[in-house]
Amino acid sequence: MDDDQTNRSLAQTSLWVLRIALLVRALGVGASYLWHPMERESDIYGTMYFEWGWPESTSLAIENAGMWLVVIGAIVIVLANRNKRDLTPFRLAIVIVLANRNKRDLTPFRLVAILMLAFIVFWEIAMASGLAYRGGKFMSQWALGSHGLRIAVPAALLLHTLGFGAKAILRVLYVGAITTFLVHGAQAWFGSPVFITMIIATLQSYFDCTIDQSQVEQILKFIGAMDFCVVAAILLLARSRSGVLRKLMLGTLLWMAFWGLVTAVGRTTGASLGAYPETLLRIVHLGGPLVLYVEWVRHQSTGSSVAQPNPEVQHHLPCEQPKLT
Amino acid sequence: MRTTKTYLIFLRFFFCFFLASVAAPVQADVEEDTRPRNVRVVWLRNPSTTATLIWDTVKPTTDNSVRIQQHGAEEARTHKARWNESYSYADKENVDLNYHRVLIDGLLPSTRYDVEFESDGQKSRRLYFVTAPDDNRSMTFLFGGDSRSDQRARRSVNEMMAELVTEAQATEDPADDIVGLIHAGDYVATGTSLKQWSRWLGDHELTTAEDGRLLPIIPARGNHDRGRLFNEAFGFKIKDQHNWYGVSFGTFLRVSVLNTEASVAGRQAKWLDQELATNRATHRWLVAQYHRPAYAATKWPSSALIHWVPLFEKHNVDLVCEGDGHTIKRTVPIRNGKQDPTGIVYVGEGGLGVPPRQPKPKRWYLQSPGMCGSGHHVQRLKFEEDTLTYEVVLLGGKIGDRWEKKK
Ligand SMILES: [Fe+2]
Numbered sequence: 001m002d003d004d005q006t007n008r009s010l011a012q013t014s015l016w017v018l019r020i021a022l023l024v025r026a027l028g029v030g031a032s033y034l035w036h037p038m039e040r041e042s043d044i045y046g047t048m049y050f051e052w053g054w055p056e057s058t059s060l061a062i063e064n065a066g067m068w069l070v071v072i073g074a075i076v077i078v079l080a081n082r083n084k085r086d087l088t089p090f091r092l093a094i095v096i097v098l099a100n101r102n103k104r105d106l107t108p109f110r111l112v113a114i115l116m117l118a119f120i121v122f123w124e125i126a127m128a129s130g131l132a133y134r135g136g137k138f139m140s141q142w143a144l145g146s147h148g149l150r151i152a153v154p155a156a157l158l159l160h161t162l163g164f165g166a167k168a169i170l171r172v173l174y175v176g177a178i179t180t181f182l183v184h185g186a187q188a189w190f191g192s193p194v195f196i197t198m199i200i201a202t203l204q205s206y207f208d209c210t211i212d213q214s215q216v217e218q219i220l221k222f223i224g225a226m227d228f229c230v231v232a233a234i235l236l237l238a239r240s241r242s243g244v245l246r247k248l249m250l251g252t253l254l255w256m257a258f259w260g261l262v263t264a265v266g267r268t269t270g271a272s273l274g275a276y277p278e279t280l281l282r283i284v285h286l287g288g289p290l291v292l293y294v295e296w297v298r299h300q301s302t303g304s305s306v307a308q309p310n311p312e313v314q315h316h317l318p319c320e321q322p323k324l325t
Numbered sequence: 326m327r328t329t330k331t332y333l334i335f336l337r338f339f340f341c342f343f344l345a346s347v348a349a350p351v352q353a354d355v356e357e358d359t360r361p362r363n364v365r366v367v368w369l370r371n372p373s374t375t376a377t378l379i380w381d382t383v384k385p386t387t388d389n390s391v392r393i394q395q396h397g398a399e400e401a402r403t404h405k406a407r408w409n410e411s412y413s414y415a416d417k418e419n420v421d422l423n424y425h426r427v428l429i430d431g432l433l434p435s436t437r438y439d440v441e442f443e444s445d446g447q448k449s450r451r452l453y454f455v456t457a458p459d460d461n462r463s464m465t466f467l468f469g470g471d472s473r474s475d476q477r478a479r480r481s482v483n484e485m486m487a488e489l490v491t492e493a494q495a496t497e498d499p500a501d502d503i504v505g506l507i508h509a510g511d512y513v514a515t516g517t518s519l520k521q522w523s524r525w526l527g528d529h530e531l532t533t534a535e536d537g538r539l540l541p542i543i544p545a546r547g548n549h550d551r552g553r554l555f556n557e558a559f560g561f562k563i564k565d566q567h568n569w570y571g572v573s574f575g576t577f578l579r580v581s582v583l584n585t586e587a588s589v590a591g592r593q594a595k596w597l598d599q600e601l602a603t604n605r606a607t608h609r610w611l612v613a614q615y616h617r618p619a620y621a622a623t624k625w626p627s628s629a630l631i632h633w634v635p636l637f638e639k640h641n642v643d644l645v646c647e648g649d650g651h652t653i654k655r656t657v658p659i660r661n662g663k664q665d666p667t668g669i670v671y672v673g674e675g676g677l678g679v680p681p682r683q684p685k686p687k688r689w690y691l692q693s694p695g696m697c698g699s700g701h702h703v704q705r706l707k708f709e710e711d712t713l714t715y716e717v718v719l720l721g722g723k724i725g726d727r728w729e730k731k732k
Contacts (some may be wrong), residue, residue, distance in 0.1 A: 032625070037687075037689075038621070038625050038626060039685075040621075041623070049680060050474060050679075053680075056683060060683075135514075135515060135516075135551070136549050137548065193586060193589075196588035196591055197591070197632065200590040201590055201628075201631060201632070204590075212591075213588065213590075213592045271628065271631055272630075272631060
């Protein structure tokens with residue numbers, strides 16, 4: 001993360017990875033909390049109803065409204081992005097409804113996108129905080145950490161839409177990835193019962209392999225240690241300039257993306273196909289590290305001397321960038 | 326002279342009164358601190374001949390014992406408490422509470438035992454418990470879960486349970502006699518909060534009938550009961566992370582208690598397979614109980630659906646009791662993920678003292694002939710030779726649901 005990244009925008013590939021990760025997670029949110037036959041309520045509802053004593057109907061209404069906003073927001077972000085060539089009927093509808101020609105710098109798209117993304121970030125933080133506050137799951141007191149990437153992905157898109165450069169955005173993604181791996185690593189190290197069940201079930205169902213629980217516990221220790229190593233590698237290698245170390249960083253980021261995908265898929269393979277929302281919810285564990293990987297590759301290939309200002313950002317937001325370092 | 330004498334008498338009287346008024350509360354406090362409280366009987370193994378008796382004192386005490394006497398017999402035995410410890414996490418909330426535990430064996434089945442708990446000279450009132458039958462007679466249990474976050478409702482439901490025990494004793498039918506409480510977990514909101522456990526344990530005393538009959542408990546661990554206090558409260562080994570076990574009532578009934586907070590696959594699933602295979606062959610009725618539901622009325626199904634339900638079906642368990650959802654539910658009979666007259670019925674979801682939730686009646690397994698509802702409640706399970714009768718007793722005494730299973 002060099003200084004030139006401050007003004008440089010994320011690559012279009014990265015932005016699309018973030019948008020798609022956001023959309024897939026939102027579909028997971030929709031399935032889990034709205035339309036799956038086994039849809040349930042999150043800890044936002046739980047906090048309002050059980051902890052604060054609000055009426056159940058009010059708590060449910062707020063919960064469902066929030067979940068719908070997350071889904072709709074993600075669809076808006078993906079469909080109504082700011083590339084004018086991608087004019088969709090949906091985007092057109094928003095233009096008709098919200099167009100305000102007097103404020104060129106704050107187009108309806110951006111305004112909607114900013115509001116939607118800000119809400120999604122808030123909602124993600126609220127879901128994680130609710131879980132941390134209410135407890136009832138293994139190491140759930142660290143939910144803000146384990147949900148790091150769920151928060152960081154929409155936050156990254158929000159920062160981009162607000163005109164922040166790559167440096168700030170990547171910093172948020174790095175923090176999200178680190179806390180996610182750290183807490184999941186700790187859960188693995190301390191033998192999360194959910195992880196044990198997931199591994200045993202996946203091996204049984206897909207590999208016809210019956211494995212002893214004590215072996216799984218050993219594997220989990222190894223997985224936990226791997227997660228800690230990944231975090232350590234990122235912290236140590238993020239500023240490295242040597243070619244070998246940079247390649248190691250590249251490998252680490254690729255591993256994070258791969259591992260994020262494997263563990264997300266494991267949620268379904270470790271249960272049943274009906275549990276697909278569990279995988280969708282965790283697709284940001286693939287998306288976030290993938291963006292870090294793409295940007296690292298890009299950074300290496302462009303070198304530190306090439307600064308690429310974000311033309312869209314400058315066009316839409318002429319205000320000064322905040323100093324981030 | 327006389328005035329001086331009167332004055333001195335008055336002064337002496339005043340001094341004595343002053344001393345007494347200062348000393349009395351101190352004395353009362355000491356008594357209060359060492360008074361045996363939160364008395365409970367826990368059934369973790371053969372309930373016909375053994376019982377775990379646990380009580381608490383605020384302050385640590387050195388001489389702790391329970392005097393036990395078969396009702397009507399002359400001879401009484403005194404058992405010293407071998408486990409006398411301060412509860413874990415006491416420093417966290419600055420709560421003083423100590424537990425004292427006695428494991429008694431060699432008891433006679435279906436027998437009333439009068440018990441008196443004593444700590445450093447302070448005695449409890451005379452209470453009693455009845456050991457479980459082992460002669461295949463019919464019997465009744467209370468079942469419920471989730472008593473963690475509405476103390477007023479919890480106290481009311483506990484009082485109702487005590488009344489149900491008393492009423493059952495008064496009926497003509499000995500099969501009505503309520504022998505114990507099967508609890509599906511979530512006693513407190515924060516498992517590591519001794520303050521919350523202390524309140525729960527105090528409230529549990531309200532399940533004691535007016536005549537002093539203690540209601541033995543068969544506890545399962547809920548998702549909010551993390552940490553060591555669950556083990557300490559119910560007499561498990563401190564570091565026990567399994568908390569799965571089976572309790573036999575003769576060869577008439579076997580209650581298999583599972584733990585959804587440990588891995589449901591692996592060791593526990595293996596144990597369950599063995600447990601059900603062994604006991605299906607020897608017991609008339611098989612019941613399983615645990616916290617997180619496989620066929621949930623509001624929540625996402627727990628992994629029990631994948632790992633335990635096939636075992637329940639393989640071994641034809643008679644009834645499965647679940648908690649966690651804060652609703653009332655009874656599923657249709659289920660086999661292979663479908664309604665099937667030979668299938669297994671899942672009941673429960675917990676309402677012993679939590680804000681009740683609205684269930685999701687559109688879930689296929691809750692539709693008629695199944696049911697779902699909402700409200701503070703306890704479930705009553707009556708096991709007879711050929712019939713299992715299930716009832717939901719709502720707070721206030723109304724019957725919210727009734728269902729029968731014939732053998
Ligand atoms: Fe629960």
